[in-house]
Amino acid sequence: MKKTAITAMTLMLALCILFSCGCSAPPASQETTGQPTKTAIQPISYEDTPVQYMDVNGVTLGYREFGTANTEPLLIIIGFSETMDSWNTTFVGILAENYHVYAYDHRGMGKSTDTDAQYTIAQLADDAAGLITALGYESMNTYGVSMGSTVSQQLLIDHPEKVRKAILSSATYSATIPETEKLHGILEESSITMDIPEGIRKEAVANLEYTGSLDGLPNITNDVMLITGTEDDLTPQSVAVDIADQINGSWLVRFKGIPHAGSSYAPVEYAEIVTTFLEMDESPA
Numbered sequence: 001m002k003k004t005a006i007t008a009m010t011l012m013l014a015l016c017i018l019f020s021c022g023c024s025a026p027p028a029s030q031e032t033t034g035q036p037t038k039t040a041i042q043p044i045s046y047e048d049t050p051v052q053y054m055d056v057n058g059v060t061l062g063y064r065e066f067g068t069a070n071t072e073p074l075l076i077i078i079g080f081s082e083t084m085d086s087w088n089t090t091f092v093g094i095l096a097e098n099y100h101v102y103a104y105d106h107r108g109m110g111k112s113t114d115t116d117a118q119y120t121i122a123q124l125a126d127d128a129a130g131l132i133t134a135l136g137y138e139s140m141n142t143y144g145v146s147m148g149s150t151v152s153q154q155l156l157i158d159h160p161e162k163v164r165k166a167i168l169s170s171a172t173y174s175a176t177i178p179e180t181e182k183l184h185g186i187l188e189e190s191s192i193t194m195d196i197p198e199g200i201r202k203e204a205v206a207n208l209e210y211t212g213s214l215d216g217l218p219n220i221t222n223d224v225m226l227i228t229g230t231e232d233d234l235t236p237q238s239v240a241v242d243i244a245d246q247i248n249g250s251w252l253v254r255f256k257g258i259p260h261a262g263s264s265y266a267p268v269e270y271a272e273i274v275t276t277f278l279e280m281d282e283s284p285a
Helices: 008-016 089-096 121-136 148-160 177-190 199-210 214-219 237-246 267-279
Strands: 052-056 059-066 071-079 098-106 142-146 163-169 223-229 251-254
Touching: 052 121, 059 121, 059 223, 071 089, 071 121, 071 148, 071 177, 089 267, 098 199, 121 142, 121 148, 121 177, 121 237, 142 148, 148 163, 148 214, 163 267, 177 237, 199 267, 223 267, 237 251, 251 267
Parallel strands: 071 098, 071 142, 142 163, 163 223, 223 251
Antiparallel strands: 052 059, 059 098
């Protein structure tokens, strides 16, 4: 395997924040008085956060931003059939404590416009790169979930200079491999069901026609972390292991008992491991 070995201290930190890892807080009798108390988590509010718009690659992308200006930027890329308002508010709220978080709708979804033509995963990656530039950044950290992680992989392959660090959650390199048979069935059904929004049908077709990222993964030199749940039946953990094997120096974190798109089920634990990864300086001393 090519995954970088994590130091013992880092490994212990990562393990202690994994869901159901067995780590626990000290008994009350062992707590030291006078130590700072952790600030209560403040979930973000979609109702209180206006939608903004940016013209990118012939369409208009709707987006929201959270957090404090002049902090490290983080672009979160949503998955299949979802919009930017689908993100867990606690997950985004924790990330927004330390990062300037941008969430957006893919073309043809939610608040974003589209053209008449069918698009591709590569075009969605171009949209992400274009949005980063339009927002005034040379590059951003990225977090992609499910289809968003597929877009993120293509972004890393086609526009590596636009990405600082990347997190791939519930990832697969293709929707047409045996391991993703259940996901493939959902995409096929969605692509031909006429009573669902056109944007979802187009996303389904883009995923079904995607030739995959496997050949391009070994060329990725950005810092990458994969997060997977052991109960994910759409993009199984074995696929995340395969992707991690192909990306030199990548991290792999598995959450016990968590299904697909785990940030909706364990938002605190996911946000904390993302923060740990983004703050880690992996350069040699």
